[in-house]
Amino acid sequence: MTDKERDAKRPEGAGARNGITRRKILERGAVGAAGLFGAGFIAACGGSSKSTSTGTTAAKAASSGGGGGTITIGSFQDNAMAPFRDTFIKRFTAETGIKVQYNETSYDAWYQNAKNDGLNKTGAYDIYVMDDNWVPEFAAGKIIQNLDQIGFKANPDILPKGLDQGYWPPRTGARLKDFANDKPALYAVVIIDDVELLYYHKDYFSGAPKTWDDIAKVAARKAKSPKLYGWSARGVKGNPIMMTYLPLLNSYGGQFVKDDWSPGFAGPEGVGALERLFSFIPYMPAGVAEFDTDQETQVMLQGKCMALTEYTGLVHRVDDKKSSQVVGKIDMAATPAQEKSGPAIGTFICGIASGSKNTDAAKQFLEWFTSSKIQTDFARGDGSAAVTKSALTDPQAVKQFRWLPAIADAVNNSVPKPKTPDEPKFEDILGTHISQALIEAIQKKSGYNAIAQAHLTKAANEMTQFIKQQGGYV
Amino acid sequence: MALYPLIYGIRASFHAYRYGRDVGSAGFKNYDAVLHDHTFWTALGTTAKYVAFAVSIETLLGLGLALLVVNQLRFSRFIRVGLILPMTVAPVVVGVIWRLMYASDIGVVNPLFSSLGLGSPNVLANPGSAFIGVVAVDVWEWTPLLFLIILAGLQSLPQEPLEAARVDGAGPVRVFFDHTLPLLRPVLMVAVVLRLIDAVGTFDQIFVLTKGGPGTATQLISTYSYNTAFLFTQYGRAMAMVVALMVLVLLLTIAAIRFMRTAAMRTSS
Numbered sequence: 001m002t003d004k005e006r007d008a009k010r011p012e013g014a015g016a017r018n019g020i021t022r023r024k025i026l027e028r029g030a031v032g033a034a035g036l037f038g039a040g041f042i043a044a045c046g047g048s049s050k051s052t053s054t055g056t057t058a059a060k061a062a063s064s065g066g067g068g069g070t071i072t073i074g075s076f077q078d079n080a081m082a083p084f085r086d087t088f089i090k091r092f093t094a095e096t097g098i099k100v101q102y103n104e105t106s107y108d109a110w111y112q113n114a115k116n117d118g119l120n121k122t123g124a125y126d127i128y129v130m131d132d133n134w135v136p137e138f139a140a141g142k143i144i145q146n147l148d149q150i151g152f153k154a155n156p157d158i159l160p161k162g163l164d165q166g167y168w169p170p171r172t173g174a175r176l177k178d179f180a181n182d183k184p185a186l187y188a189v190v191i192i193d194d195v196e197l198l199y200y201h202k203d204y205f206s207g208a209p210k211t212w213d214d215i216a217k218v219a220a221r222k223a224k225s226p227k228l229y230g231w232s233a234r235g236v237k238g239n240p241i242m243m244t245y246l247p248l249l250n251s252y253g254g255q256f257v258k259d260d261w262s263p264g265f266a267g268p269e270g271v272g273a274l275e276r277l278f279s280f281i282p283y284m285p286a287g288v289a290e291f292d293t294d295q296e297t298q299v300m301l302q303g304k305c306m307a308l309t310e311y312t313g314l315v316h317r318v319d320d321k322k323s324s325q326v327v328g329k330i331d332m333a334a335t336p337a338q339e340k341s342g343p344a345i346g347t348f349i350c351g352i353a354s355g356s357k358n359t360d361a362a363k364q365f366l367e368w369f370t371s372s373k374i375q376t377d378f379a380r381g382d383g384s385a386a387v388t389k390s391a392l393t394d395p396q397a398v399k400q401f402r403w404l405p406a407i408a409d410a411v412n413n414s415v416p417k418p419k420t421p422d423e424p425k426f427e428d429i430l431g432t433h434i435s436q437a438l439i440e441a442i443q444k445k446s447g448y449n450a451i452a453q454a455h456l457t458k459a460a461n462e463m464t465q466f467i468k469q470q471g472g473y474v
Numbered sequence: 475m476a477l478y479p480l481i482y483g484i485r486a487s488f489h490a491y492r493y494g495r496d497v498g499s500a501g502f503k504n505y506d507a508v509l510h511d512h513t514f515w516t517a518l519g520t521t522a523k524y525v526a527f528a529v530s531i532e533t534l535l536g537l538g539l540a541l542l543v544v545n546q547l548r549f550s551r552f553i554r555v556g557l558i559l560p561m562t563v564a565p566v567v568v569g570v571i572w573r574l575m576y577a578s579d580i581g582v583v584n585p586l587f588s589s590l591g592l593g594s595p596n597v598l599a600n601p602g603s604a605f606i607g608v609v610a611v612d613v614w615e616w617t618p619l620l621f622l623i624i625l626a627g628l629q630s631l632p633q634e635p636l637e638a639a640r641v642d643g644a645g646p647v648r649v650f651f652d653h654t655l656p657l658l659r660p661v662l663m664v665a666v667v668l669r670l671i672d673a674v675g676t677f678d679q680i681f682v683l684t685k686g687g688p689g690t691a692t693q694l695i696s697t698y699s700y701n702t703a704f705l706f707t708q709y710g711r712a713m714a715m716v717v718a719l720m721v722l723v724l725l726l727t728i729a730a731i732r733f734m735r736t737a738a739m740r741t742s743s
Contacts, residue, residue, distance in 0.1 A: 141493030237687035287578025290598035425706040436689035
C-alpha cells in the first residue's frame, strides 16, 4: 500500500515499466479493490455453509467417538440453557449410560449450522435446540423429523400452548397453502417455556395490574421522570419493538395476522393498542426509541421503573444482588389484559435432526427431559421456565421461585406468532413502522390516533404486498 | 478460487430458496423484486448519503490533519500516533464503544450536551441525530486512513515547483491551491476511491449501534441485504441486492478512475 501511494506521487509517466504505467496500476488496483469488496460481501452472505461445515466436522468428530451410545446436541448460547447443559445432560448420562456431546455457538451461527446440517443430513447432530420460530422452516424443509412418526410420546402434562409451538402445520391459526390440508404433527418438543411476563415494582402496585389502564393510572400518579419512570420498553425497530407491541395488540383483541393471512393490526384494536403505548410516553425514558433489552431492563434494575414487559430471562436478574437494586421488590404476572391477556411466546424447543444417527437415543433424551419428574427438578433447581403444569405449580418450587405460576399463567394466555418462515420479515415490516410511529409520537406529543392509524395502515399495505409477491399464502 | 465466490453469488441471485432449500431457477424474479422493493431504494439512498457525508468529511479532515503534521508542528509525532489509533480498533468494537457513549441513560454524550446547555440529544433515538451519529463514528474510525495516505502523498511531492512558486511570491494559500492540490490530486482520488468502496460496505457499526433504525434512518444496503439473507431467509433476493450493489460500486469506481485520468492529464498538461 505504501509503495503504491509513493508511486502515485511521482510525476506522470515516470513509473512506466514493461508497458505498465503507474496510472494503469492504480486503475487496476481500484477495480480489484471494488471486486474484492463484492467478493467479500458475497462470501459473507453466501459463505455460511463453509463455516458451518467446519463446525459440523468438529461436531462429527466429537460424536463419532462415543459410538451408538452417544448423542450430539447443538444449541445457541443462552443463560437459560445453563442448567440443561451443566446439570441435566450429566444426569441423563448417569441414569441411562447414553453419552451426550453438547455443542453451542451464537444464535445466528447455530441457526445456519443446524439448517445446513439438517439439509445435508450429515448426522453430526442428533438434537437441535431451536427458537420456536424456526419450526415452520425446519419442519416444512424436513430438516427435523416428524416426532409422531418415530413414536415420540409427548408428556400430557406439558402446557398445551407450549406444546403447540412444535406442531407443523400449526394446530390453530393461519396455514401456508401447501400445508393447508395436512394433519398437524409434532416436529419439536418444548424444553423451556420462555414467555413474556409483566414485571412490576411492589412498592407502587399493591397487586398485579390487571389491565393496561391500571398501569397507566399508577404511572400518571406516581411517576417522576427521570427519577422514576412509570414504564420502560424496547423501542429498537424490528423484533425488539414488536415484543413491546405484541402483548398490547393481543390484549386489545387485535392480531398480527388473521387466519386468512391478512394483517390484523390496522383496525381499531391495533390502533388502540399503539395509542396505549404512546400514552406511556410521558412516563418512559426519553431515549426509549433506542432501547433494547439491556437498557430497558437497566432502569428497572436501578429501581427507576415501575413496570415493564420482558421475557423470563429477567426473573433471575431482578433478584441478583450484584446487578439489581430491587432484590425481592419485583413481582411477575401474565401481561395485562384489556380485553384479554396476550403475552408473546418464544419457547426453546428441540427437534431431532433428519440425519440423526441415533434417533432412538435422541427420542429417549427428549422424553426423559420433558417428563414431569425431570421438569419438576428443572424448576426446583433454579426456577427455570419448565414446561409442565406440575412443575410450574409445584409447591416446593413455587415457594422458592415466585415467578413460576406467572410463567404458567402467561403460557396459558400466550398468543403464538404467525407460523411461517417469513415471520421475521413480517416482524421487520411492522416493527419498522411502529418504530417510526413511536418517534413521531414522541416528537409531536399529540395526535396519537392519526399517527398510529397512518403507520399501521402503511405496514398492513406493505405486508399484504409482500405476501402477494411471496406467494404460497392464499 | 478468486472468482468462484463471485460466480456462486451471481448464480444464487437467479435462484429461489424456500424452507432452506434451493428450489430452482427464479429467472430475473429476484432482480424484479429488488427493483420494486421500496425498502431497497430507501436503503440505497441512505447508503449514498452515508458514503457521501462520511467520505467527504474524512477527506477534508484527513487533508487538514496531514497538512498540519507535514509541516512538522510541535507534537506532530504524538498527533500521528494518536490519530492512527481508532483505525486499529475492530469495527464491531468501535460500535460497542460508541453505543455506550451514545446511550441515553448511561452514556457521556447526553451529559456533555446538557452541561453545555444544549439539552439531551438522545443521539440514537431520533432519525436525524442517529444518522449523524453513525456518520460521526465512521469519521472517527476512518479519517486516519485518509490522513495516512494523504500524508504520505504530501511527503513525497516534488519540492521544486512549490519552492519556485514561493520564490515568485505566492502565499501559502496560493501555493496550496495552485500547486500542492493539483499535484496531490491522483493520491487523493485513489484514497477517496478506496475509502468509498469500503464505506459502501459498512456493516458492523450500524448493526451494533442502531440495527438500521430508528425506522429506516440508518439502514444501509449492507444491513438490509444481511437481514434479507439471514433473517428473512430470502437468499436469492439478498444476492440480487448484493450483485446490484457490486455493479454499482464497479460503475462508481470506473467513473472515479476516468475522473482521475482526466484530472491527471489536465495536471500534466
